[in-house]
Amino acid sequence: MIEEGVVFFASISYIGLLFGVAYIGDRRADEGRSIISNPYIYTLSLAVYCTAWTYYGSVGRAAGSGPGFLPVYIGPTLVATLGWVLLRKIIRISKIHRITSIADFIASRYGKSTVVGGVVTVMAVIGIIPYIALQLKAVSVSFLIVREYPNLVKPGYFTTVPIFHDTSFYAALLLALFAIIFGTRHLEATERHEGLVAAIAFESLVKLIAFTAVGIFVVYSIHDGFADLMTEFRKTPKIQSLLELGHAPGTYADWGISIFLSMLAFLLLPRQFHIAVVENVDEDHLNRAVWLFPLYLLAINIFVLPIAGAGLLRFSGMGIEADTFVLTLPISEKQGIITLLVYIGGMSAATGMVIVETVALSTMISNDLVMPVLLRLPFLRLLHRGELKGLLLFIRRASIILVLLCAYTYFRFIGEFYELVSIGLVSFTAVAQFGPSLIGGIFWKGGNRKGALCGLISGFLIWGYTLVIPSMAQTGLIPEHIITHGPWDIGWLKPYTLFGLTDFNPISHAVFWSLLVNLSAYIGVSLFTRTDTLEHTQATLFVDVFRYSEDTSPLWRGTASVPDLHSLLERFLGSARAEEAFSLYAQRHPDAGHPLEAGDERTADSGLVDYAEKLLAGVIGSASARVMVASVVKEEPLGMAEVMHILDETRQVIAYSRELERTTDELVAANERLKELDRLKDDFISTVTHELRTPLTSVRALAEILHDTPDIDLSQKEEFTEIIIKRRTVSPG
Amino acid sequence: MPETRPKTRRLSALFLLGCLLFNYPILSLFNREIFPFGIPLLYLYLFSVWLLLILLTALGAHSKTSSPPPEISDISRRKRLPKP
Numbered sequence: 001m002i003e004e005g006v007v008f009f010a011s012i013s014y015i016g017l018l019f020g021v022a023y024i025g026d027r028r029a030d031e032g033r034s035i036i037s038n039p040y041i042y043t044l045s046l047a048v049y050c051t052a053w054t055y056y057g058s059v060g061r062a063a064g065s066g067p068g069f070l071p072v073y074i075g076p077t078l079v080a081t082l083g084w085v086l087l088r089k090i091i092r093i094s095k096i097h098r099i100t101s102i103a104d105f106i107a108s109r110y111g112k113s114t115v116v117g118g119v120v121t122v123m124a125v126i127g128i129i130p131y132i133a134l135q136l137k138a139v140s141v142s143f144l145i146v147r148e149y150p151n152l153v154k155p156g157y158f159t160t161v162p163i164f165h166d167t168s169f170y171a172a173l174l175l176a177l178f179a180i181i182f183g184t185r186h187l188e189a190t191e192r193h194e195g196l197v198a199a200i201a202f203e204s205l206v207k208l209i210a211f212t213a214v215g216i217f218v219v220y221s222i223h224d225g226f227a228d229l230m231t232e233f234r235k236t237p238k239i240q241s242l243l244e245l246g247h248a249p250g251t252y253a254d255w256g257i258s259i260f261l262s263m264l265a266f267l268l269l270p271r272q273f274h275i276a277v278v279e280n281v282d283e284d285h286l287n288r289a290v291w292l293f294p295l296y297l298l299a300i301n302i303f304v305l306p307i308a309g310a311g312l313l314r315f316s317g318m319g320i321e322a323d324t325f326v327l328t329l330p331i332s333e334k335q336g337i338i339t340l341l342v343y344i345g346g347m348s349a350a351t352g353m354v355i356v357e358t359v360a361l362s363t364m365i366s367n368d369l370v371m372p373v374l375l376r377l378p379f380l381r382l383l384h385r386g387e388l389k390g391l392l393l394f395i396r397r398a399s400i401i402l403v404l405l406c407a408y409t410y411f412r413f414i415g416e417f418y419e420l421v422s423i424g425l426v427s428f429t430a431v432a433q434f435g436p437s438l439i440g441g442i443f444w445k446g447g448n449r450k451g452a453l454c455g456l457i458s459g460f461l462i463w464g465y466t467l468v469i470p471s472m473a474q475t476g477l478i479p480e481h482i483i484t485h486g487p488w489d490i491g492w493l494k495p496y497t498l499f500g501l502t503d504f505n506p507i508s509h510a511v512f513w514s515l516l517v518n519l520s521a522y523i524g525v526s527l528f529t530r531t532d533t534l535e536h537t538q539a540t541l542f543v544d545v546f547r548y549s550e551d552t553s554p555l556w557r558g559t560a561s562v563p564d565l566h567s568l569l570e571r572f573l574g575s576a577r578a579e580e581a582f583s584l585y586a587q588r589h590p591d592a593g594h595p596l597e598a599g600d601e602r603t604a605d606s607g608l609v610d611y612a613e614k615l616l617a618g619v620i621g622s623a624s625a626r627v628m629v630a631s632v633v634k635e636e637p638l639g640m641a642e643v644m645h646i647l648d649e650t651r652q653v654i655a656y657s658r659e660l661e662r663t664t665d666e667l668v669a670a671n672e673r674l675k676e677l678d679r680l681k682d683d684f685i686s687t688v689t690h691e692l693r694t695p696l697t698s699v700r701a702l703a704e705i706l707h708d709t710p711d712i713d714l715s716q717k718e719e720f721t722e723i724i725i726k727r728r729t730v731s732p733g
Numbered sequence: 734m735p736e737t738r739p740k741t742r743r744l745s746a747l748f749l750l751g752c753l754l755f756n757y758p759i760l761s762l763f764n765r766e767i768f769p770f771g772i773p774l775l776y777l778y779l780f781s782v783w784l785l786l787i788l789l790t791a792l793g794a795h796s797k798t799s800s801p802p803p804e805i806s807d808i809s810r811r812k813r814l815p816k817p
Contacts, residue, residue, distance in 0.1 A: 067775060074755050077783060081748040081790050085741050227771035234768070243773035245764045252757035259755060290744075291791035298783050305776065 004147045007343065011143070011167065014344050015174050015351065018199045022182045025198030036197045037281045039288035044201035045275050046293050047208070049076060049266060050300055051131075052138035052350035053424040055207060056323050058301070062308035063322035066242035071255055073301055075262030077294040083286055086267070087276060089442055091286075093545045094277050098618035101360060102273040102434060103368040108622035109441040109542050110449040111535035114376075117368035117623045119453060120434060123460050124270050125361055125403070127430025132357055132407035134423045135350035140168030140411070145327050146343045150334050152320060169408060171347075175354045176404045183359035184396040196359065197279050203352035208300055210345020211326070215303025217338055218310045218329055226306065233309045238316075242309065250503035257508040258425075264435045265428040270360035271353065278360075354407075358400050365399040366392060367621030375627050388571045392620065425507045426467050433459035433514060436522040445539040451526030459518030466510035470495045564632040565612045572619045585611055609633055699724055743793045747786065754782045 028035045035041065054072075061069040079086070090105070099105045103124065107117030144167075145153045182196045223229045233239040245251055266272055311325030320328050326346070330338040371392070436459075437452040473480045486494040496506050498513055531539075569578035585608060609629065616625035702720045706712065753759060763778040770777075 067779065070779060074779075074783070077786060078748055078751045078755070081744050081751060081786065081793075084744050084794060230768065230771045230773065244766065244775050245760075247764075252761065255760070256756050287794045290794050291787050294783070294787045294790070298780065298787065302780070 007143060007146050007340070008167070010340055010344060011171070011347060014347060015171075015178070018203070018351070019178065019181075021202045022178070022195035022199040024195070026182065026185065026193075026195030029194035034194060034281065036194050036201070036279075039285040039292070041197065041201045042280065042285040043289045043292040043296065044204040045197045045279065046272070046289060047204035047296050048200050048271055048275055048352045048356050049269075050204070050207065050297070050349060051353040051424070052135050052346055054300065055211060055346050055349040056138055056142070056326055057424065058304045059308045059311065059325045060321070060323035062242065062304050063312055063325065065246075066305075067245050068255075068258075069304060070301065071258035072262045073297040075259045075264075076266040077297060078259065079263045079266050080290045080294050083290040086439075088283055088286055089545060090267075090438075091277050091280050091283055093442065093542050096545065096614075097541075097622060098614050100278055100367060100618060100621060101364045102268060102270055102438070103364040104617075104621045104623075105273070105277075106434060106437050106441065106452065107368060108617070109538055110437070110447075110452045111532060111538055112622045112626045113449050114368075114372040114623040114627070116437075116449060116452055116456070117364075117621065118372065119456055121364040121369045123430060123433060123456065124364060127427050127463075128270065128357060128361060129403065129407050129410055130423050131427035132354055132403065133411035135354050136168040136172055136408055136411045138350045139171045139347060140166055141324070142327055142343055142346045143167040145324055145331070146339060149331050149336065149339055152318070152328055152331060153324075168411070171351070172354075172404045172408050175351055176358070176401050178351075179355050179358045179362070179400045179404075180397045183355070183362070183400065184393055192279055192281075193359070196355065197275070200275065200352050200356060203348040204296070206348040207345045207352075208296065210341050210348070211300055212303065214326055214330060214338060214342050214345075215307060217333075217335070219303065219306050222310060222314075222329070222333060223306075229306050229309060232313060236313065236316075239309050239312050242305070250505070250508075253503065254505050254508045257504070257511050261425070261428050261432055261507070261511050264432040268431045268434045268438065269357075269428075270364065270431070271356040274356055274360035274363075354404070358403050361403050362396045362399040365403075366395040367624060370395050370399070371620050371624045372627065375624055389574065392572070422507075426471070429467060429507060429510050429514065430460070430463055432511065433463060433518055435515065436519045440519075440522060441539070442542050442545075445536075445543045446531075447522060447526045447539070448529060448531040448535050450529045451522045451524070454525040455518045455522030458521045459514045462514040462517055463510060466495050466498060466513060467506065470506065560609055560629075560633040562608070565608065565629075568628060568632055569612055569615060572616060581612075581615055740793065744790065747789050747793055750789075751782075751786050754786075755779070 025035055036045070058069045058072075093099070094105060097108055099108055103117045103120035106120050107113050110116045178199075182199065183193055185193070185195075219226060219229060223232065233243065245255065267276075307325055307329065308322065311320070311322060311329055314329065314332060315325075327339065327342055330342060433456055436455050437447065440447045441452070469478070470483050472478050473483050483494065483496060486492070492499050496509060498509065501509060501512070504512060566578060566582065569581060573581065589607065613625050613629045616628055619625075620628070702724055706717065706720055760778075763774050765774055767774040
């Protein structure tokens with residue numbers, strides 16, 4: 001028997017434990033002895049990919065469609081093989097440009113555009129809130145189920161709980177508190193939160209252990225091992241059909257598209273981007289993470305099918321939801337301890353996701369949505385106010401609470417209608433829209449801001465039309481007529497079968513159309529519109545990131561007075577850190593001298609301006625940082641004189657290289673001549689020695705004959721001596 | 734970075750191999766009602782390929798590492814300042 005109090009106490013203690021782990025993580029970081037700086041913690045924190053959807057939903061999906069739950073984990077496995085190529089590039093770019101979120105990344109790539117950053121943020125928030133709601137739902141439902149132990153709960157029972165008796169409401173509040181404490185504790189030049197990462201890694205460990213424990217329990221305690229379970233499955237036709245993929249048309253297409261979708265989601269979900277890129281301590285951790293992370297995924301998936309099948313066997317005809325099998329199986333066996341462990345595991349899966357996702361979203365909202373707008377409102381005069389640190393932290397904290405409240409509201413009013421997996425995949429499809437602009441942006445210099453905007457917006461609209469509108473129709477918000485007959489009875493506009501494409505399931509259908517339009521718009525518009533200078537600059541810096549290290553002189557030129565820059569940094573970083581930053585710059589550029597020491601009249605060179613802008617970008621995002629720096633910098637748009645100067649330099653370089661080429665040619669020719677002379681000399685010597693040696697040999701031979709044969713007849717002797725004396729050459733032939 | 738190229742190439746090839754093995758038409762060859770060792774062929778196939786891919790990635794990723802990245806995060810890697 002588990003009392004409600006026990007469950008409640010267990011939940012609270014677990015979250016308390018998380019606070020503890022995070023606190024230790026932060027303290028160790030302050031002391032400079034990081035606990036997260038190793039590939040294993042990095043791998044575990046990446047496993048925030050596995051949410052309550054994995055934990056409870058995979059089994060539900062497996063019970064409905066067999067192997068269909070696997071593509072979501074195969075996708076990331078495939079991306080991991082590319083991790084070294086793709087993720088490392090993203091990480092390197094983000095570190096150099098001090099990028100803090102995926103919205104910031106895309107905005108920065110397309111000319112530090114505020115509009116792009118804002119659009120990405122809005123898309124992410126709209127796309128992700130249902131996904132957070134899903135986690136809250138899982139917490140709430142699992143609590144209600146465990147509370148009834150040892151009785152089993154039927155669906156339909158969940159909707160009646162008033163808000164103040166709903167655990168997920170309190171869970172949401174606690175998680176908001178956690179995210180505020182460990183996600184917005186201080187403003188950093190890079191958004192790194194060691195305590196948070198430590199807690200997430202811990203959660204990943206808990207959920208893996210709990211899920212494996214229940215898997216082993218189901219396979220070896222309820223049944224007699226895998227083989228026995230499989231024999232049982234094959235006896236039941238309904239489960240038998242789960243053991244293969246089916247042969248309906250479109251099956252393989254759906255499968256492939258799911259893999260593709262989860263590949264994109266793994267890279268593009270704000271929380272994955274945050275953990276994999278922003279919180280990454282060292283690029284070399286990728287070396288291990290790229291194979292350890294897939295191993296984690298493999299481990300957490302092994303027991304899914306056995307649990308699903310065992311649940312179907314046990315509960316056939318009892319109306320228990322397959323999404324809850326992980327919990328209801330141990331309950332039906334009266335295993336209190338395992339039930340509690342599973343419940344805690346489920347909580348860890350849900351809370352980890354909620355925490356990271358809200359922190360990532362709040363950074364995006366504050367840096368790419370709210371700050372740029374506030375900075376542009378003239379009557380606030382923020383550009384000239386003092387301390388902005390407090391304001392920024394306030395916006396972050398407020399947006400964390402706002403996001404969680406929205407998610408909670410969504411779950412209370414709409415989320416009841418869906419099974420876990422479908423909501424998750426809808427969110428995946430939303431974030432997949434970032435794919436063309438992000439991945440295209442780091443490999444193709446031609447992509448520009450207009451293209452990215454058109455792609456993002458068109459993809460997002462199609463996503464809304466093919467997935468959100470039908471789901472609203474299902475909940476009764478708009479007439480269902482629109483799904484069955486299309487709007488205004490236009491058949492080819494039916495949201496689930498746009499243009500009559502019927503072979504795909506709704507998700508694949510939406511992925512196909514939205515990404516097709518997105519990618520075409522991105523490429524097409526980029527090719528046919530003009531790109532401005534800053535976009536060109538950023539494109540080059542992103543695509544060729546391994547060629548340009550940080551210290552290449554910035555391609556953008558501007559000057560500002562040093563005190564202005566310094567006070568700007570002070571307002572966001574505080575005076576101590578601003579001071580430290582300037583000293584660091586002085587250390588690295590010893591010839592320039594300390595920028596603060598030379599009195600008020602110093603102007604900062606473009607290197608220092610660039611350095612300050614990057615520091616600020618780490619705090620308020622690249623687009624806002626640009627606005628701030630522009631307010632104190634007299635930006636020098638490349639004037640005629642500048643351009644002429646650059647041209648002149650280039651011309652000189654070309655002239656030099658021409659001269660070099662000519663000299664080289666001459667040298668080559670001289671060398672050829674020398675070789676020829678050398679060969680001639682050799683020939684001459686060999687001829688001469690040959691010409692000398694032959695007569696000498698014959699003279700010597702004749703002399704020997706004369707000497708060796710004393711009784712030679714006289715006429716012959718005379719002939720020989722005549723030959724010797726007259727040196728008549730005996731030609732060899 | 735000439736020394737990372739073989740690694741990049743190797744891992745990219747692995748990605749293509751994975752895409753091939755996890756998709757139609759190779760996948761359809763294993764989508765049958767056969768149960769070696771009592772385990773459904775499709776699952777056996779998927780998990781084996783998965784494991785194989787992990788092993789190969791491990792081999793590929795641990796082949797010679799590149800030179801360390803240039804010193805970028807001057808401020809982020811340093812110890813944090815004590816809070817005032």
